[in-house]
Amino acid sequence: MNPTLHCHVLVVDDSPILRSAIKKVVKLAGVPEDRIFEAGNGVEALEVLETVWIDLVLLDLNMPVMDGEQFARELRNRPDMKDVAVVVVSTEANRERLERMRELGVEHTLRKPFEPEALCRLISDVLGLKPA
Amino acid sequence: MDASTLLDQHALARLVIDALERTAFVLADPSPAPDALPEADTFAQIDFHGPDNGRVELHASRAFARNLAASILGTNAAEITDLQCEEALRELANIVGGSVITALGGSDCRFSLGLPRLGRSPHASGAAELDTACILDAEGERLEVHCHRARAA
Secondary structure, eight states: OOGGGGOOEEEEOSOHHHHHHHHHHHHHTTOOGGGEEEESSHHHHHHHHTTSOOSEEEEOSSOSSSOHHHHHHHHHTSTTTTTOEEEEEEOOOOHHHHHHHHHTTOOEEEESSOOHHHHHHHHHHHHHTSOO | OOGGGOOOHHHHHHHHHHHHHHHHOOOOEEOSOGGGSOOOOEEEEEEEESSSEEEEEEEEOHHHHHHHHHHHHTSOGGGOOHHHHHHHHHHHHHHHHHHHHHHHHGGGOOOEEOOOEESOOOOOOOTTEEEEEEEEEETTEEEEEEEEEEOOO
């Protein structure tokens, strides 16, 4: 059985249109629609995480209210959330910032613009390692 | 100024064309006849900061923004709202901004982006600014991309 079917994914991006596009790719990777959640910034993302178990966060960095780096830092400070897998999907190119994200436990980074197939493969690779 | 900080019209056009294809499967080419394209009436921009400060502006026809949104969402253009048009162009400004700072900064990129926003800023070109622009024909619609850079002191 495809292990991704049992996984919950959170898409965090301040662009509603890009959240919709990423959600489509997540569905293509095999995650059912009712297991895909979304948030427009880090604060909203933490609210989702407080109510739903999430296996993977697809995280933009440049967002208002709480950006992706602040969110990742907050995530690592919470014992019940610190092991959630995080993949950055962002236009960010600043070398030092990306290094800080790696130090915060970000497993992979996918730069925008990305090909949907590349994101699909990455999601499958990350979730495929998770036990059903 | 080394090669990694140069961004001419052709390089700018190539990275925008790449962004359109990857993000939305929208095809575009440098326009041989910009006057024949619809006028731009939708604008988005994003600032960048680092060794140089600057701004990337997108000027587009509304139909381009509508087609872009429809392609990103995989729906019919007739179903796209004005808000979605603006969202799509705003996100494209974000993506193009990221590609620009990667081209400018190379592997040791020290640039960072602001948040994309709608609208255009009044621009007074002066001796201290570097301006690069391209006009693309995106499936019959206009997309202009302007990159303004303040020359580092």
